Amino acid sequence: MISITDDIIIRTVSRVLIPFIQVYALYVIMHGHHSPGGGFQGGVILGASFILYLITHGLEEAKERMSELKAGLLSTFGILLYSGIGLLCLIMGRNYLDYGGLSTLLKVIPAQARSLGILGIEIGVGIAVMGVMFSVFFDISTGGILPEDEEDLGVNR
Amino acid sequence: MNIFLLFGMGLFSLVFLCLYRAVFGPGVLNRIAAISAIGTKTLVILLLMGFIYNRVEMFVDISMVYALLNFIGTITAAKYLEMKGEL
Numbered sequence: 001m002i003s004i005t006d007d008i009i010i011r012t013v014s015r016v017l018i019p020f021i022q023v024y025a026l027y028v029i030m031h032g033h034h035s036p037g038g039g040f041q042g043g044v045i046l047g048a049s050f051i052l053y054l055i056t057h058g059l060e061e062a063k064e065r066m067s068e069l070k071a072g073l074l075s076t077f078g079i080l081l082y083s084g085i086g087l088l089c090l091i092m093g094r095n096y097l098d099y100g101g102l103s104t105l106l107k108v109i110p111a112q113a114r115s116l117g118i119l120g121i122e123i124g125v126g127i128a129v130m131g132v133m134f135s136v137f138f139d140i141s142t143g144g145i146l147p148e149d150e151e152d153l154g155v156n157r
Numbered sequence: 158m159n160i161f162l163l164f165g166m167g168l169f170s171l172v173f174l175c176l177y178r179a180v181f182g183p184g185v186l187n188r189i190a191a192i193s194a195i196g197t198k199t200l201v202i203l204l205l206m207g208f209i210y211n212r213v214e215m216f217v218d219i220s221m222v223y224a225l226l227n228f229i230g231t232i233t234a235a236k237y238l239e240m241k242g243e244l
Binding site: 002005010014017021024028035036037041045048051052055056 | 214215218219221222225226228229232233236239240
């Protein structure tokens with residue numbers, strides 16, 4: 001189990017750095033169609049910020065910010081956003097993920113609807129990737145056994 | 158000859174010196190420091206590539222992500238060693 005580090009330099013640096021990392025991740029997601037990046041890359045950076053928080057502040061404090069349940073819910077919500085936009089296009093009479101069909105719904109021209117549609121898709125992918133990244137790291141670092149389960153299972157670690 | 162290309166090649170040759178320390182270096186701390194130094198050199202080389210191709214604004218994004226993941230990787234390796242009690 002990862003405990004809080006007793007080095008004040010690492011704790012302070014990470015506490016200062018994590019908000020900037022998250023803002024940068026949002027920039028990578030939102031600006032993905034003009035520069036390198038996109039939903040997946042931004043999601044990885046966002047997940048890395050939470051992983052940094054878990055490493056430096058320990059499991060107990062990190063669970064208050066982002067628990068395994070929250071990560072699972074966020075990853076499924078991202079997939080729901082992705083497939084929901086795709087199905088919305090299907091309902092509007094176009095192909096799956098053909099964002100031109102959203103133009104009547106959003107009351108904009110089709111080109112603008114396509115831009116907004118791909119933005120929604122990238123936000124969904126980013127949230128899903130963030131959740132899965134954090135969940136994978138969380139499961140590996142705890143071995144799938146949380147500290148409160150240890151008495152129930154009788155595991156000596 | 159482009160000065161950015163010249164400096165990039167110089168840094169590229171310096172990477173191999175760090176690689177020697179990462180492969181043969183005594184102890185695991187030398188290896189972590191060497192890999193961190195290689196990551197720093199790589200991000201400078203990425204920026205120089207941006208100057209060579211005249212698209213700095215794209216390569217700045219890439220090198221920033223590289224610096225970030227390098228930092229997190231170094232801290233994770235150090236934390237792993239601390240937990241294993243090998244330090």
